Amino acid sequence: MSFPFFQYEFLQNAFITGIMIGLLAPVLGVFIVVRRQSLIADALSHITLAGIAANLMLGRNVGFFSGLNPIYMGMVFSVGGAVGIDQLRKVYKHYEELAIPIIMSAGIGLSVIFISLANGFNTDLFNYLFGSVLAVKKSDVWTIFFILLIVFAFVIFLYKELFVLSFDEEQAAVSGIKGKWINFFFIVLVALVIASSMKIVGILLVSSLMTLPVAASIRLANGFKQTFLLSVVFGETAVILGLILSYYLDFAPGGTIVMFSVIILLLSLLWKKLRSNRKIAINQ
Amino acid sequence: MSKQYKPAVRIEDLSFHYQDRNVLEHITFEIPVGSFMGLVGPNGSGKSTLIRCLLGLLKPQSGNVYLFGQPLSLFKNWDEIGYVSQKANSFNTAFPATVYEVVSMGLFGKVGLFRFLNKVHKRKIEQAIETVGMADYMNRNIGELSGGQQQRVFIARALVSDPKLLILDEPTVGVDAASVAGFYQMLKNLNREKGLTLLLVTHDIGVMSDFVTHVACLNKQLHFHGNTAEFEKVSKEGFSQMYGHHVHVLEHQH
Ligand SMILES: Nc1ncnc2c1ncn2[C@@H]1O[C@H](COP(=O)(O)OP(=O)(O)OP(=O)(O)O)[C@@H](O)[C@H]1O
Ligand SMILES: [Mg+2]
Numbered sequence: 001m002s003f004p005f006f007q008y009e010f011l012q013n014a015f016i017t018g019i020m021i022g023l024l025a026p027v028l029g030v031f032i033v034v035r036r037q038s039l040i041a042d043a044l045s046h047i048t049l050a051g052i053a054a055n056l057m058l059g060r061n062v063g064f065f066s067g068l069n070p071i072y073m074g075m076v077f078s079v080g081g082a083v084g085i086d087q088l089r090k091v092y093k094h095y096e097e098l099a100i101p102i103i104m105s106a107g108i109g110l111s112v113i114f115i116s117l118a119n120g121f122n123t124d125l126f127n128y129l130f131g132s133v134l135a136v137k138k139s140d141v142w143t144i145f146f147i148l149l150i151v152f153a154f155v156i157f158l159y160k161e162l163f164v165l166s167f168d169e170e171q172a173a174v175s176g177i178k179g180k181w182i183n184f185f186f187i188v189l190v191a192l193v194i195a196s197s198m199k200i201v202g203i204l205l206v207s208s209l210m211t212l213p214v215a216a217s218i219r220l221a222n223g224f225k226q227t228f229l230l231s232v233v234f235g236e237t238a239v240i241l242g243l244i245l246s247y248y249l250d251f252a253p254g255g256t257i258v259m260f261s262v263i264i265l266l267l268s269l270l271w272k273k274l275r276s277n278r279k280i281a282i283n284q
Numbered sequence: 285m286s287k288q289y290k291p292a293v294r295i296e297d298l299s300f301h302y303q304d305r306n307v308l309e310h311i312t313f314e315i316p317v318g319s320f321m322g323l324v325g326p327n328g329s330g331k332s333t334l335i336r337c338l339l340g341l342l343k344p345q346s347g348n349v350y351l352f353g354q355p356l357s358l359f360k361n362w363d364e365i366g367y368v369s370q371k372a373n374s375f376n377t378a379f380p381a382t383v384y385e386v387v388s389m390g391l392f393g394k395v396g397l398f399r400f401l402n403k404v405h406k407r408k409i410e411q412a413i414e415t416v417g418m419a420d421y422m423n424r425n426i427g428e429l430s431g432g433q434q435q436r437v438f439i440a441r442a443l444v445s446d447p448k449l450l451i452l453d454e455p456t457v458g459v460d461a462a463s464v465a466g467f468y469q470m471l472k473n474l475n476r477e478k479g480l481t482l483l484l485v486t487h488d489i490g491v492m493s494d495f496v497t498h499v500a501c502l503n504k505q506l507h508f509h510g511n512t513a514e515f516e517k518v519s520k521e522g523f524s525q526m527y528g529h530h531v532h533v534l535e536h537q538h
Binding site for chain 2: 034036157158160161163164166167170171173174175176177218221222223224225226227
């Protein structure tokens with residue numbers, strides 16, 4: 001049984017996109033997790049869904065939108081949600097995490113309305129919710145590649161600043177680092193990555209690809225750089241295995257990718273436990 | 285004040301209040317370059333607030349701050365200032381960073397935007413870690429260290445950029461007595477030999493007076509500000525008055 005990667009263009013698109021997402025999601029995920037903002041990804045994915053649903057609805061009525069890749073409208077909404085979270089945090093200085101449920105419920109509310117207006121569910125929507133191997137287009141590949149370049153430039157050149165800002169904002173301020181702008185760009189990039197990941201993993205599951213590999217690596221890694229490395233390895237493993245399995249079983253890839261992430265997480269916990277047990281045994 | 289003389293810190297008539305509570309009232313004082321200033325006062329007297337004002341982390345409602353002769357708003361050379369906050373040990377202890385990585389943060393302001401650490405920087409980081417006696421823990425996660433060890437790492441982070449002014453807000457909380465003595469001795473050496481200007485907040489009044497050159501006593505207002513010799517003269521009455529009860533100023537142990 002050989003995997004027909006070179007035979008079908010749709011499989012190539014799905015895999016190339018998957019590999020890029022397997023890199024992007026955990027890299028940004030590391031910063032999200034250490035800042036204890038894991039739920040931001042959920043809030044932004046739900047507001048992305050509202051964008052997709054809006055595009056599907058408009059597509060029924062306005063010719064222009066039916067030809068447009070909904071990923072762009074998703075991105076517009078997602079970035080809008082990111083700006084919203086950023087603003088709300090300033091309003092609720094001492095309850096910053098409130099911004100997340102506010103944006104999340106707005107996203108779900110809007111989605112439900114747009115979906116109702118678009119006359120309910122269809123396969124397109126199903127693909128966006130849970131991911132699809134078939135739905136990835138060449139234009140998606142290029143869009144995500146472009147985002148990959150931006151995110152990499154951002155993370156490589158502002159690594160120091162992102163690192164200090166995540167560790168302690170006061171120290172960042174005393175080092176003369178302009179935290180406001182960097183934090184703002186960061187959340188906008190998270191929004192873009194979320195919108196672009198949804199074709200493969202689906203809106204409901206995209207946040208798990210940002211957090212689960214990090215949750216696994218944080219238990220095992222020594223230091224921040226190693227946490228990155230392991231998160232990416234775990235993220236890629238889950239994406240690749242998940243895509244292959246979903247192709248053969250004809251499942252939505254979101255489910256298989258996330259379940260592989262969960263398995264990796266469980267294995268990492270088990271590994272850690274075995275290792276510390278052995279340490280104790282040796283010490284005794 | 286002559287044009288030539290630029291103290292490391294100059295604070296002019298600074299007042300600060302949180303919503304309804306006055307914390308600092310008309311504070312005026314100077315830290316001369318090369319001095320080792322001890323800042324003392326009871327809990328809640330506004331010491332940390334004063335430090336946060338002079339670092340620009342809080343905006344005072346009135347008054348001016350100058351760092352090395354420059355108004356705070358124009359001051360750019362943040363790598364000349366090292367700071368260990370009182371809350372240094374309330375960071376996210378599960379943060380996955382090694383001792384080396386934490387100390388490297390102290391250099392980021394100096395290295396600058398869009399640039400990377402080079403060999404010289406790396407050597408500097410290792411030296412700073414050695415200075416605080418944590419060389420054996422270089423690659424351990426910060427969260428796996430004891431409170432006192434973490435505190436040493438934060439001190440190394442403040443020292444690594446070769447600051448001209450080092451501000452320490454109760455840096456020895458959680459550090460054992462033997463290490464505290466060594467730590468003060470290290471500060472004294474940095475001050476006397478390398479000319480580093482120091483501002484140290486502490487409750488260890490006895491230990492401190494062995495090492496500092498100047499003392500400031502704060503309780504909302506500045507109660508005393510001068511060099512150690514003057515301080516010893518007034519300390520007995522001054523302290524009881526300020527703290528509101530009798531204070532034993534520990535005798536020096538020579
Ligand atoms: N964020 C805040 N909001 C309101 N009041 C505050 C805040 N932070 C501090 N205060 C108040 O300001 C006063 C001065 O606090 P500060 O932390 O400067 O004291 P301190 O001298 O550093 O005390 P300690 O010796 O306990 O560290 C205290 O009365 C405190 O209750
Ligand atoms: Mg304090």
